[in-house]
Amino acid sequence: FLPGLFDLTSFRVSYDVEYVYFDTTFREVTNTWNAPEGFSHQLINIYIDTTKGLGRTDTIRKGAMVAFDKRYGWDILIKALGWGGCRAFTSNDDEEAKGISDGLEAGVLPDGKTVRVKVPLPIIGQPEASWGYYVLIGSQDAFGDDDFRPVMEEASSWTFGGGSNLEFSPNVIDMLAPEGGRFSQERLLGSYDAGKGILAVLVPASAGMARRGVALFGLSSTPMIIVTVVGLLLVGGAVVVWIRRKGFGVPPG
Template sequence: AAISYNVGNGGPTLDQRSVIDAGFLELVRLGLKPFNDTAVTESLPVVDTTIKTDTSSGSGWHRYNGDGYGDGASDGHPWAPSGKGTGHLWPVLTEERGEYDVSNGDTSTALALLSTMKNFASGVGLIPEQDWELPNLAPSPYGTDPTVASIGFQNGHPAGSAAPLTWSAGVYVRLLVDLTKNSVLERPADTYNRYVANQQGQTSLTVTAPPDKSSVNGSPVTVTGTSAAGNTIYVAATNIDNNSETTVVSTLTNKSDGSFSVTVPITGGTTVLNTVAVSPSGATAHDQRTIVFDLTPGKVVFDVTDPSNDDNGPGNYAYPTASDFHAGAFDIQEFRVIISPDGSTVTFKLQTRDLSPTFGSPLGAQLVDVYVHNPSAASSNTSTAASFPQRNYAIDSSAAWNRLIEVQGFGQRYIDAHNNTVGTVAISANAISRFITFSVPTSSLGGQPGSGWGFTVTLTGQDGFSPDQARGFASTPQPFQFGVCAAPSSNPHCAVDPSTVPKVMDTITPSGVSQSNELDYLLHTPVTLHDVVIP
């Protein structure tokens, strides 16, 4: 996926698809993959092109491209205390490649790499953490500030890192022993026999329910499907939101048609279902799928639905054209208010028609505003203003709010009517259940929601570059702007200044109020939004 992250240790932020390391070689060393596995052999040239360097002492490898942990490449300044520098070659990675070469029978190359590790040392047994792969660098003049002074380095010899590194010494001995036996001695025999030496027999397995990436309404869940008659079916349900808590159940298939049905207890959260069929002879088949039980414990005091396909504001708005914006991303389906069992927390749940992760966040596209009307709040402590003036709408006086909760993938606002921050919002989102879940302390709301409380709920797009955090509009859709209209038109709605239209793609209207009318900026100046009220 096109997700960027910081590689740490003073290194840069990179697209994860461009970060290269050779950690996959452990799959060969530990007996999970054969040395000639295609994924391994096709990855090695990429590794060598990206993070291998030949030195006067022999070949070495960086941990990964962009590594910032080590003495600065340009001037040799130490990594500490600035926490910024340049990563260099790690002798332990030379040993790692040597063990791979032992695995594939290339002992001459493995022996050369063992010799390289010896050359990398500063003395007998003093193999360092890192070695300098760059041209020789003279030490800084005497008296230079030690926080920036270079101690001087030579190509193929120790950098300013730990020396000796016991890890380096340990793997040197390991490679030496491997070479004397012409075998990788620390490879688990059972693992190697299971995944490399023997070809596992295959049997049939088709899981028919529940669908992959589906939402379930409770526990237990019934897993159904077919396999060969007489096979044993194992289902492991692992809740990855709850410390990988796992429940395993099993059953035999029907002797006549191979069908099976297994009831598995689950708990709230995301559960991975691993279903395995095992034949009497030991042949196996496997299926994996993910389900979500989006459970928020407590009392549901309000639950309202919203029509599908009304994510077009007053009826003429259109989504941005960039592929990041998925159909249904701004289409409200349901809104709930839940009081926790102990009454200390109020949770709001907003479901959209699509909640695909966007811009690296589970709710990177959406901007949700909930204007909370507490009927007991003093009028002096309420407001009818929108979150920002640029939103181009107001709240009806009957729904004047005393709290505003605004959530998105990259920030939040939780304020009172005087623009004072009143707390922090706990926010989560799930692409499978399509619920955005956000919670606040009951005390911060000024009371516990009940009969007469109202909620004005709006959904639009977030944009961190916009002064009001909301995605802007153009006359027609642009890659990262909504369109007032889908295409040029003589319709008067399409002729207005795009900066003046209400920034609301979908809202929940009370009975008797149509969204197309409420958001019609030609009929209402300003557009005024109404709340939905707990009976």
């Protein structure tokens, strides 16, 4: 795989009167296998905590091999992949649920690096600054659990390296998280305990800053005027988090 395909560099949320737009930007996006959505490799799962005190702490299906902080349970899942389109799920769905696909679309923006997922506004409602986002990036594998390609200790023809061969190791390659501190990607994804059968527990990107009154996401009613900034600095009313990654080996070829 081309280096950078799974390196998430920014995440933006915006909306208009018809749709909510989720923009995930990567260092590289290619469409080697001519996927209808315009990207062949990335698997994007966006879990959204919309309602305080509600939601669930597990994924709908086994695949990502992570769990979510019980204080910030997710209420809505947006799943996007190049093969199979986009679907929205709710926390009430079970593993057999098909999700909602009507009106959802994904495609690559003209910059060639941003995958935009558009979701009809009535499905999830108007985004609020209090919402929390778990943005999980995997490698799409049609034969993998919940479409995730496994991340093992060593890379092989069909698996990534840099993880662990233990059953409870995450298959998430990148995620939205602050660059450092207790909520960094390394600390969250490394919080699993295979011996005790405990999955890594994640927190949404906004949760770590809530107590300090810092908003991590800017919302705009017009996608064209979203302000993108870097770091954890408040500029123009919008904040985007730096992404910090641990090293992963890629399958040969």
